[in-house]
Amino acid sequence: MSCLLVPLTSEDASNMAMIEQQCHQFPMSQMTIETCFGRFYHVIGIELNGGLKGFAIMHMLFEDATLMDICVLPQHQGQGLGKLLLGEIIEMAAQGGAERLMLEVRSSSDSVIALYKAYGFAQTGLREGYYQHEHGKEDAVLMELLL
Structure with missing residues (x-):
């Protein structure tokens, strides 16, 4: 498997939105993705066989x-x-000089939480009912990695 990590630009937003729609029940819109390019954002993609497979x-x-x-x-x-x-x-x-990397993840995403823990992330909190869910709301697990 030969893959390549590449910086992405706002021109990649439509491809990113297509990936987002296939991955999440409640995906970010292309318009929201387009706001994620600017001075304080870093956006990378992973290409495999010449096509964007993730970001x-x-x-x-x-x-x-x-x-x-x-x-x-x-x-x-x-x-x-x-x-x-x-x-x-x-x-x-x-x-880039960050002292910590934070994230939030759906509480039902056991495999993703396990991946983050394998990289040294620790749970720092919980936001109850934060995410939309097909049966109502779902908690967000807050995690942090000290760098």
């Missing part, structure tokens, strides 16, 4: 970095692409 968005301000989204097409999940994206985001945050 990650990080917001960084001073010593705080936040993983806003990480997304890999369902048919390419389980191949280590998410790990590559996460590892690169962690490295970018550390090189």
Whole structure:
């Protein structure tokens, strides 16, 4: 498997939105994704066989970095692409001077939570009823990695 990590620009927003729609029941809109390009954002993608298969968005301000989204097409999940994206985001945050990388994840996303824990993230809190869910609301698990 030959994959490539690449910086993304606002011109990639439509492809990112298509990936987002395939990955999440309540995806970010293309308009929202388009707001994630600017001075305080770092957006990277992972290409495989010449096509975008996933991406990650990080917001960084001073010593705080936040993983806003990480997304890999369902048919390419389980191949280590998410790990590559996460590892690169962690490295970018550390090189950029961040002291911590924060994120939130759906409480039902056991495999994703396990991935974050494997990278050293610890749970720091819980936002009750934060996410929309097909049966109402779902909690958000807050996690943080000290860099």
